[in-house]
Amino acid sequence: MDVLVVGTGAIGGYYGGRLAQAGARVSVVARSDYEVVAEEGIRIESPAGDFHFRPHRVVRTAAAFGGFPDVLLVGLKVLKEIRTADLIRDAVGPTTAVLLIQNGVDIEGPVADAFPKNEILSGLAFICVHRTAPGKVLHQDYGRLVLGRYPGGPSETAQRLAEMFRRAGVPCEVTEDVVTARWQKLVWNAPFNPMSVLCGGASTQDMLGHEDTTRLVRAVMEEVCAVAAATGHPLPTDVVDRMIADTRTMTPYKTSMLLDFEAGRPMEVEAIVGNAVRIARSHHVPVPHMETLYALLSGLKGRA
């Protein structure tokens, strides 16, 4: 299987490297990290064992790849200023499947619209992983993937990818309803990511350490469930209780939005809250707690 990774940060580097371990021929498009990655590849430090990912080829743009991979893995952040469809267009051939391993809900639209004849796979990563320097990725914990065809249905490509990921030690699950899976992940992300920033750098345990903030976590989670249900993607009734209980048992954790904010990088505000708020509005589902978080993040001074 020929794979081209676009976005060789934490997600692209880690999951691209795992596919290479499983025997895929994995090339990467590296932009700012080109020199280092072309010379040294990507070194991944992981509790499951450090490994060295030597891409088959390292190119600067999708056009420079000069062909069409079987799978184009997108590990880019979801930001207005990153035009994913444009960045991948030159490497998307008639039979290329595009796999988006990205945060948020309703993030597949622009790519699905740009490549209406291609298979679009949507992937959710449950992982703590960071790019610490060009060509260096630190995998701290977790790593499970959920993959599925967008907007739904079975996919042989997803099954084949899942087998490869599992071969490389990545727990990977295929779903025929990845949109529901995205809503379910948002149940966690929608409260914890914004609140970690707005509470001045709070960890998950800080947020669950006050009665008032725990109540807010729960209120936002319930709003996400209501929006999901209104769009035809009802979630399990115990999801809120379960996520709060599970989070209490986790090591105190800094969210990706907080890490981005602290590092002065743009935050995925639209993918994680803006899109959900807009979907709620269009379905007339009141989400006042989420609206408040979204407004505060929109007005946040000093954000990139």
Next chain:
Amino acid sequence: MDVLVVGTGAIGGYYGGRLAQAGARVSVVARSDYEVVAEEGIRIESPAGDFHFRPHRVVRTAAAFGGFPDVLLVGLKVLKEIRTADLIRDAVGPTTAVLLIQNGVDIEGPVADAFPKNEILSGLAFICVHRTAPGKVLHQDYGRLVLGRYPGGPSETAQRLAEMFRRAGVPCEVTEDVVTARWQKLVWNAPFNPMSVLCGGASTQDMLGHEDTTRLVRAVMEEVCAVAAATGHPLPTDVVDRMIADTRTMTPYKTSMLLDFEAGRPMEVEAIVGNAVRIARSHHVPVPHMETLYALLSGLKGRA
């Protein structure tokens, strides 16, 4: 008229000084600033003309006053750790009126309960004024007072005080429904104070400079109106539009909560949002936007 000021910060210093200008015999209880105030009094810089407030007496505690004033003016912040009733008890005689010039709603209860036979006057200051150093107060803008008997009704003492304030150039209005006046002031304070902090140091103009934050300002204002109405204190129907329009014409303004936060001082979270949220809950009025602000402020890391 014998007046004793407890809390010689910005509010106590400024309004105490104005009563002295109008001919009242004004003494002050100074705690941390005792040495400076006893020696030099309080110097007030004001666009209406700088002035020097030389208190009749400066004492360290209410007990040291050794008597009972006609009016005991409280200019303390409303904070859990400041036990106002205890601080003033020794100077509250049978005919002493207690005037609370403080922020927030539902802040009179503890004092009214502690002195059930005394006249309690509640005062709202519409003013930009800061204590810049011991014995130094900077009056930047505005200055209007609204006074009234708590919980309501006419008051001769309020009328006499208002005349004195006016004589000293302070616009002062007496109301027979000061609780409604407090709710009306909260319409402004409830959104702008918390949001200024949570948006990372936003001025009023910053907050009205985004569509999303303006929508949040409005939503919180409408919630305050709903709670006020539910408690029997309906506000004028145009109050929200009027306050937003008026604020747009103001010089960009840092709220008192933001100034406190930036200086590492405790913020008046309970007086400005906590009390309103609790009253809303007890009246079953949903205030999800205000609840969200309250939870975030409660969870805010690095707050004093």
